[in-house]
Amino acid sequence: MIKIECDKESLKKSVFEFYRMKFKEKYKNLDDEIYIDINKKYLFLKILDREKIIEKTFEINENSKFHFIINKFLFDLYKDRDDFDKSYGILTGVRPLKLVSKVFKDNNIEDSINILYENYRIDEFDSRFLYKIYLNQINIRMESEHDNYNVYVHIPFCPSRCFYCSFDTTIKNKIKMDKYTENICKDINNYELKFNKNPHSIYIGGGTPTAIGLENLEKIVKSIKNKFRETQEFTVECGRIDSLSVEILEMLKNNGVNRISLNPQTFNDEVLNRLNRVGNKDFKYWFDLAKKIGFEIINMDLIMGLPEEDIEMILNSIRKTIEFNPDNITIHTLALKNGSKLFENHYLNKDDYKNLLKESKNLLISNGYNPYYLYRQKKSVISSENIGYAKGEKSSIYNIVMMEEIENIIGFGLGASTKILNSKGRFERNINSKNLEDFIKE
Ligand code: SF4
Incomplete structure (x- = not known):
């Protein structure tokens, strides 16, 4: 285990994060020792590596960013190792x-x-x-303008719990879903809107919003429309095909939803079934139906790094996704987080994915998909990147402004955060409770 000694807790944490991100799970096998000492003029760094002792002194001033200095030095030290990302x-x-x-x-x-x-x-x-x-x-x-705002509504229910999922989701339960819907609609209706304009975008995510059924979802969609009126981009995640019905899709379209997400995750059904998720044999039916109903933009999500998928299987799923010619494709990499069954079962990624990420980027870009947002997550099994791609001008406003923290966000529902720019140009955050019971009480 790595040992870091430093008086500054935040610096210690930053150096530790560097090891965790750069060596992935293998950081647990390292036994390097790092000693950091800082005075007014100098930063002293001492590293006890596998076989040697390295010492370095840096001159510093009041503008020095200590974590950049140290992590850059560590990067140069480790960059030629095979296990270093x-x-x-x-x-x-x-x-x-x-x-x-x-x-x-x-x-x-x-x-x-x-x-x-x-x-x-x-x-x-x-x-x-x-x-x-x-x-x-x-x-x-x-x-983007300082008073632009976007609305997010979180629906934390799903048809079943996928073993790789770490979100706060609950398997659908009629009584809880009805109560959640009633209370979320009240929250939306009672919200005191301080902006004198329509939202830049609206996004209903989850969980699986379509899992709560036609009536509940319609109530939420109508509450949002009554409160926030028109928007140029209205997205609903329809993630799992086992949560869909013709009526749900038609209701969404009739109420102004213009983007949906249908998420195959992989086209290898055995892999999905082992992960407690329904396969995609009916995916084409739902995709074609959504097209026929007339949604302007359809996104498809994939995950790279699912257990027992090798490079070729993953690239095949990407190729199949491209064949559908959706407007957006989002490529996630599997992250093992607390709360997921895979994490509890100590799933370890044994595959060597080599250049998979580069190959996936080249494949998508050469087929006309342009990357338009990216975020990274810790504890990822391949690389840390999650990337949204879009054809032409079809990027999602919500994904960009939320991920880059460019505009105000008003969040409703379990764990949703509201971020509002204050007079100093900083976002003030307010995060909702992550306890479902708080949302389903009388
Ligand atoms: S991965 Fe998606 S569909 Fe599966 S349990 Fe998590 S939120 Fe629900």
Whole structure:
């Protein structure tokens, strides 16, 4: 186990995160010892590696960012090891583009590549990929106004619990779903709206919103419409095909929903069945029906790294997804988080996915899908990236403004957060309770 000694707790945490992100689960097998000592003028670093002792002294001043100095040094020390993940250099946060977009804003791409390597050790491939995303977001970034707001409603019910899931979801239960619906509608109706305009986007996510049935979902959709009126983008996650009906899809369309998400996750049904999730043999029926009903944009989600899927199986699922020609494709990488059955069962990823992420990017981009948002998660089994791709101008406003923290968000329901810009230009956050009982009481 790594041992880090440092008086500054936040710095210690940041260095620990660096090891966890860069060595993935293998960080548990490392026994490096790191000693950090800081005075007014110098930062002393001592590392006891497998066979050697490395010592380094850095001059510092009041502007020095200690975690960047240390993590850059560690990156250079470990970068040639096979078990070290070089992606996104020393950045370990969820939103790499949030930091990097400032560099793109002020510099051309060639200068940006140099700056990103010098400052954060991000390589040229990752820099160019981030830049592509930045360009695909630029219209929304430019048009964004301080009083733009977006509405999120969380529905925490699902037809069954997938073994890889770590969300706060509950298997559908009529009494709980009815009560949740009633109380969420009250929350929406009673909300005191301070913005004098329509929302930029509305997003109903989960869980599986369509799992709560036609009547409940219609009540929620109508409450939102009554309260917030028109919007240019209204998304409902219809994730699982075993939660759908013709009536639900028609109701959504008739109430102004223009984007939906149908999520196969993989086209290998045995893999899904082993994970407590229904297979996709009827997927084409639902996809064609959604098209016929007339949703403007359909997204399809896939997950890379599910147990017993090798590189070829994953790439095949991506190819099949491309054949459907959806407007958006979102590629997630499996993350093992507390609360999932796979985590409880100590699932360990044995496959070596080598260049899967690069291959998946090339495959999607060469088929006309442009990356438009990216977030990273810790404890991921392949790489840490989750990437949304879109054809043409079909990026999701909500995904961009939420992930890049560009606009206000009003959140309803279990665990949803509301983020409102204050007069100092900072977001004030308010996170709802994550306890379902708080939402289903009288
Ligand atoms: S992965 Fe999706 S469908 Fe499965 S339990 Fe989690 S939220 Fe529900």
